[in-house]
Amino acid sequence: MSATDRILVVGAGPAGIEAARGAADMGQPVLLVEAKAEIGGTPYEHYATLTPHLHETHEAMAAMVEGIKNHPLIDLRTNTRVVDSAGEGGQFRVTLENAAGERQTEDVGAVVIATGFQHFDPGRETQLYGYYEYDDVITLVDAEHMFKQGQVVRPSTGKPPERVAFIQCVGSRDRQIGNQWCSKVCCGIASKQSIEIKRMLPDAKVFIFYIDMRMYGFWEDQLYWKAQEEYKVNYIRGIVTEVIKKGDKLLIKGEDTTMGRPMEVLMDMVILSVGMEPSAGTRQMAEIFNIPKESHGYLATQGEPLDTVTTKVPGIFVAGAAAGPKDIEDSVSMGGAAAIKAVSYLKRLNRSAV
Numbered sequence: 375m376s377a378t379d380r381i382l383v384v385g386a387g388p389a390g391i392e393a394a395r396g397a398a399d400m401g402q403p404v405l406l407v408e409a410k411a412e413i414g415g416t417p418y419e420h421y422a423t424l425t426p427h428l429h430e431t432h433e434a435m436a437a438m439v440e441g442i443k444n445h446p447l448i449d450l451r452t453n454t455r456v457v458d459s460a461g462e463g464g465q466f467r468v469t470l471e472n473a474a475g476e477r478q479t480e481d482v483g484a485v486v487i488a489t490g491f492q493h494f495d496p497g498r499e500t501q502l503y504g505y506y507e508y509d510d511v512i513t514l515v516d517a518e519h520m521f522k523q524g525q526v527v528r529p530s531t532g533k534p535p536e537r538v539a540f541i542q543c544v545g546s547r548d549r550q551i552g553n554q555w556c557s558k559v560c561c562g563i564a565s566k567q568s569i570e571i572k573r574m575l576p577d578a579k580v581f582i583f584y585i586d587m588r589m590y591g592f593w594e595d596q597l598y599w600k601a602q603e604e605y606k607v608n609y610i611r612g613i614v615t616e617v618i619k620k621g622d623k624l625l626i627k628g629e630d631t632t633m634g635r636p637m638e639v640l641m642d643m644v645i646l647s648v649g650m651e652p653s654a655g656t657r658q659m660a661e662i663f664n665i666p667k668e669s670h671g672y673l674a675t676q677g678e679p680l681d682t683v684t685t686k687v688p689g690i691f692v693a694g695a696a697a698g699p700k701d702i703e704d705s706v707s708m709g710g711a712a713a714i715k716a717v718s719y720l721k722r723l724n725r726s727a728v
Contacts, residue, residue: 387415
C-alpha cells in the first residue's frame, strides 16, 4: 500500500481508538495521533467509573487501550499534534508537531477527527455558583477524582459531607451564555455519582436539583429509578439562582418549581453538573482542515441523521463528541462507523484510479 492508503485518526479517546482499531482490522494502515501523553481520552483520564454500569474505567477500557498499542497496522504518536494540512481527499499532506517542537510531514488518504469535547468552566461566565470562591463547590470531574481515591470529602475540611447537592445544566441549555444545547450525559452522570456517594457514605443525604431529568434509553431504569428507590436520592425540580457561604455551610437559593415557591437549603458540598463544549482540538481541526461547523460550534456532517460521520470535506470523517454531545456508547459506535466510511472512501478512490 502507498502512504496515501493510510488513514489519519486525530484523537485517541474511545471514538478515535475504535476508529483506528476498526480500520486497522480491515487491513488499512492507520496513523493515530494523540496530543496527550496517554491514550484513552477524557473517560480514561478523569472518570473513576463509566456510566451507566459503574464499571471501573481503566479495567473496562484496558483491552481497548492495549489493543491499540500492540496492533501491527497502527502507528501511534502520543504528545503529538496536527498543525497543518494541505491537499485533498486521497492525497492529504499533514504536518505533525511533537512535544519537543519537532515537525514532520506525513501523507494520508483519509482523516477521522475524534478530538472530543471540553467541560464547561463554571466560573467563566458567572460566579453565581461560587466555583472559584468556595472550596466545597466542585464539578462532576472533581468528584470523579475523589472517587478514584476511594473517598468523598469536603475539600475545606477533609471530612465526609453529610449533605450533598448536585446542580444540573451548568453550562448547558443556557441561551444567555450561548450554549443552547443539552449535553446529554450530565443527568446520567449525576445520578451515577449520587449512587457512588451513597455507597461510600450511606448516611449522607444527597439531592439533585434539576430543570427536568433527561434519562434516555435504559438509563431511566439503570440510574434514575435505582438512585431514588435503592439509594434514596432526593430529586428536586427547581432552579438554583445562587450559592453563598453561610457559616461553614453552603446556602443554595432558588425556586422549587414543582411547589412554586422560593427555597433555601444548606449543604456541605455542591457538585456542578457541567456540560460539554467543543474542545480546543476540535476547533483547531476545523480550521486546519477547513471543515464547516454546525450552528453550535461542533463539526458539521453532511447527511445527519442518516450519516452521522461524513463531513462536508471529501475524505474527512468525524467521530464522537467532536460532532456534538455524545456518551461513550455513541462515541464508540461512531468510531466504528467512521472507520467503515474512511476505508470505503479509499477503496472507491483506488477502484476509480485503475
